Amino acid sequence: MRLTRINKQILLGILFIAFFGVNSFAQKKQNFVIVIDPGHGGKDPGARGVVEDEKDIVLDVSLRFGKMIEQKYKDVKVIYTRKTDVFLELWERTQIANRNHANLFVSIHCNAAGNRSAYGTETFVMGVARSQETMEVAKRENSVILLEDNQEKYQKFDPNDPEAVIAFDIMFSAYKDQSISFAKLVEDEFVKNNRHSRGVKQANFHVLRSNASPAVLVELGFISNQDEGTFLSTEYGKKSMTESLMTAFDKFKKEYDRKNGLEEEVEEKPKVVEKPVAGKTFKIQFLVSKNKYSPSSEQLKGLTGVEIVQAGDVYKYYYGSTNLPSERDELLEYVKRKGFKDAFVAEFVNNEKLKGKENYRIQFLASGSRYRDRDNKFGGLKNVLRVKRGDMHLYFYGSSKTYEDAQKQLKLVQDKGFKNAFIVLFDGEKLTNN
Numbered sequence: 250m251r252l253t254r255i256n257k258q259i260l261l262g263i264l265f266i267a268f269f270g271v272n273s274f275a276q277k278k279q280n281f282v283i284v285i286d287p288g289h290g291g292k293d294p295g296a297r298g299v300v301e302d303e304k305d306i307v308l309d310v311s312l313r314f315g316k317m318i319e320q321k322y323k324d325v326k327v328i329y330t331r332k333t334d335v336f337l338e339l340w341e342r343t344q345i346a347n348r349n350h351a352n353l354f355v356s357i358h359c360n361a362a363g364n365r366s367a368y369g370t371e372t373f374v375m376g377v378a379r380s381q382e383t384m385e386v387a388k389r390e391n392s393v394i395l396l397e398d399n400q401e402k403y404q405k406f407d408p409n410d411p412e413a414v415i416a417f418d419i420m421f422s423a424y425k426d427q428s429i430s431f432a433k434l435v436e437d438e439f440v441k442n443n444r445h446s447r448g449v450k451q452a453n454f455h456v457l458r459s460n461a462s463p464a465v466l467v468e469l470g471f472i473s474n475q476d477e478g479t480f481l482s483t484e485y486g487k488k489s490m491t492e493s494l495m496t497a498f499d500k501f502k503k504e505y506d507r508k509n510g511l512e513e514e515v516e517e518k519p520k521v522v523e524k525p526v527a528g529k530t531f532k533i534q535f536l537v538s539k540n541k542y543s544p545s546s547e548q549l550k551g552l553t554g555v556e557i558v559q560a561g562d563v564y565k566y567y568y569g570s571t572n573l574p575s576e577r578d579e580l581l582e583y584v585k586r587k588g589f590k591d592a593f594v595a596e597f598v599n600n601e602k603l604k605g606k607e608n609y610r611i612q613f614l615a616s617g618s619r620y621r622d623r624d625n626k627f628g629g630l631k632n633v634l635r636v637k638r639g640d641m642h643l644y645f646y647g648s649s650k651t652y653e654d655a656q657k658q659l660k661l662v663q664d665k666g667f668k669n670a671f672i673v674l675f676d677g678e679k680l681t682n683n
């Protein structure tokens with residue numbers, strides 16, 4: 250028997266309800282499930298960034314996002330498609346969502362473009378790509394299929410075939426509105442946090458297509474762009490993007506509860522205000538080396554704002570600074586994920602004075618030439634100490650008893666244009682030996 254198009258639509262509709270409709274009746278409070286899907290991973294790095302690659306940025310933001318939800322909501326279960334740097338096939342990602350009856354599926358990605366000036370965020374919902382540009386993003390995010398072993402798992406979807414389009418429209422109409430509403434919330438929050446939004450778009454992503462839940466794919470920005478790529482690699486940038494996602498989720502969840510008559514029952518976990526540890530600052534020491542690396546060096550694996558202190562003939566490398574135990578633990582986890590397995594927490598007593606004749610100075614110049622006091626090379630820095638080492642003359646500014654004062658002097662020297670200046674531990678006017 251030949252089915253008419255109308256019959257086909259009805260049939261698809263029935264199938265759709267049979268397969269997926271049950272979920273909405275089975276949902277009780279206590280089990281709003283969000284599946285967070287950090288894109289790419291393992292052998293698939295995703296887009297290459299100016300500082301950090303897509304797979305690392307999105308994993309980091311995803312873990313932060315999930316953790317924030319877990320800390321705030323008792324009635325939300327967070328499931329990740331991956332929590333480490335592993336390769337996952339696209340169908341596995343959606344399977345995780347479907348198996349767990351997700352109420353929301355959020356796939357997190359970063360964009361890249363040949364045109365390095367391209368920037369901004371965008372959030373996709375399942376649909377038929379309306380523009381060439383959107384098709385390009387879909388092509389790139391789907392391209393991982395080529396890395397997978399069983400490509401036959403992916404049915405052909407031809408956006409030009411009206412029947413296929415109708416079939417998908419039916420299948421996703423129930424979730425489409427919710428997907429679009431969450432996508433809009435996400436983009437609105439990005440804008441509030443000073444990002445440039447390219448808007449909510451529709452595209453045929455496999456990872457969205459096979460989802461039996463509201464599903465969005467968020468592009469956090471273009472990591473091929475110098476500014477945005479750098480921003481997304483910093484602690485600050487990742488935090489800011491996570492907070493936007495969180496606020497969007499708060500609003501989505503509130504609306505979900507309201508629609509499901511759960512408003513009165515909503516219990517938020519009491520917010521525990523964490524006390525800072527008095528008188529101490531935590532930093533992560535991740536490297537000790539006889540080599541002095543520049544801030545952009547590959548050895549630092551994209552960590553930004555690294556502090557370097559020379560003591561004797563080794564350089565110690567520190568990342569981050571906090572007096573909150575939770576942040577300290579997060580920083581350590583982050584640095585370890587970056588590949589510094591031996592990283593540990595270094596505790597600094599605030600304003601602790603060095604003992605005896607010990608003091609910190611700022612090395613800002615090393616040269617084969619011997620310069621006189623107030624040489625033009627010093628950029629106006631006064632009372633410069635010169636130390637001869639081998640054939641080299643090393644030039645130092647200032648002298649301070651506390652690390653905090655040394656940081657201030659370092660800043661002053663860097664502002665004079667000596668960007669590679671660093672802190673060195675001295676014993677009187679001599680470099681320390683240990």
Ligand SMILES: [Zn+2]
Pocket residue numbers: 288289295296303357358359390
């Ligand atoms: Zn991606």
